[in-house]
Amino acid sequence: MSLQIVSPTGGIQPLLRAEGVSLEYGGTRATHDVSFDVYRGDRFVLLGPSGCGKSSLLKAAAGFIKPASGSIAINGAEVRGPGPDRIVVFQEFDQLPPWKTVKENVMFPLLMTKRVSRHEAAERAMHWIAKVGLGGFEDAHPHTLSGGMKQRVAIARALAMQPEMLLMDEPFAALDALTRRKMQEELGRLWEELRFTLLFVTHSIEEALVVGNRILLLSPHPGQVRAELNSHQFDLVSAGSAEFQAATQRIHGLLFGTDPAARCTLGRTGVPPGLRRDGGVAL
Numbered sequence: 001m002s003l004q005i006v007s008p009t010g011g012i013q014p015l016l017r018a019e020g021v022s023l024e025y026g027g028t029r030a031t032h033d034v035s036f037d038v039y040r041g042d043r044f045v046l047l048g049p050s051g052c053g054k055s056s057l058l059k060a061a062a063g064f065i066k067p068a069s070g071s072i073a074i075n076g077a078e079v080r081g082p083g084p085d086r087i088v089v090f091q092e093f094d095q096l097p098p099w100k101t102v103k104e105n106v107m108f109p110l111l112m113t114k115r116v117s118r119h120e121a122a123e124r125a126m127h128w129i130a131k132v133g134l135g136g137f138e139d140a141h142p143h144t145l146s147g148g149m150k151q152r153v154a155i156a157r158a159l160a161m162q163p164e165m166l167l168m169d170e171p172f173a174a175l176d177a178l179t180r181r182k183m184q185e186e187l188g189r190l191w192e193e194l195r196f197t198l199l200f201v202t203h204s205i206e207e208a209l210v211v212g213n214r215i216l217l218l219s220p221h222p223g224q225v226r227a228e229l230n231s232h233q234f235d236l237v238s239a240g241s242a243e244f245q246a247a248t249q250r251i252h253g254l255l256f257g258t259d260p261a262a263r264c265t266l267g268r269t270g271v272p273p274g275l276r277r278d279g280g281v282a283l
């Protein structure tokens, strides 16, 4: 199966819509006029070279920063700040308060947002800790865990909140290669079971293909949309295949301008595979 550039479409309401988003830090432009839609159940990846504004876009979706122009909406309502409907998992291992146990860490946002009683928060925490394969580590403190285990806690904490959207900012980038692969596999397994909506940032082409069903390619700084691709056909099993290698090469060409198709910048596009049959342009 070939990689496809997705062509514009309409009709289905996206969960998240970014429209003409330009982000700035003190007058310096980080992204320029970026538009994309994320649909329920998407594993939507922002892919681009270092400094192109991927993290900034994710932070804007999370409500931590405000666009200089353009807008981001969730379910049609403009994002005006952070909310429990969008939970972020960061790359850094220090995102877990070290004085809290694994269980207390997972319970913490549930209690903070007063969503559930302490008893229910504890029950939910145990459920999600088991789901991410950390049963038996409930009473451990973060400093006694490996990097991969800490990221599992962060994922459990995020999923326990049952957010509309899980936002992940290079969550596996600081892990060794084997653990990174394992975590990608685990994330895929969790998605197969729960079908949550994921917005995932990476600068690894391979990771984008393995994790995402749709990929937004961003140009180097300041980030602009280069293309949007359907990539649902790839996974860890197909990684290393000739098709996977060809897709990797093609994306590299699109990102760094050696591929003529990179010049056809596409605007907001696409719905998830299965909802639309007319495909797009095969690369």
Ligand SMILES: Nc1ncnc2c1ncn2[C@@H]1O[C@H](COP(=O)(O)OP(=O)(O)OP(=O)(O)O)[C@@H](O)[C@H]1O
Pocket: 025, 029, 030, 048, 049, 050, 051, 052, 053, 054, 055, 056, 057, 203, 221
């Ligand atoms: N807090 C900040 N203050 C000033 N400039 C910033 C800030 N955060 C990011 N930038 C700048 O905005 C641009 C985009 O940064 P961002 O971290 O969003 O890119 P990125 O694609 O996620 O990069 P990386 O893959 O290296 O994390 C860069 O030029 C960066 O220097």
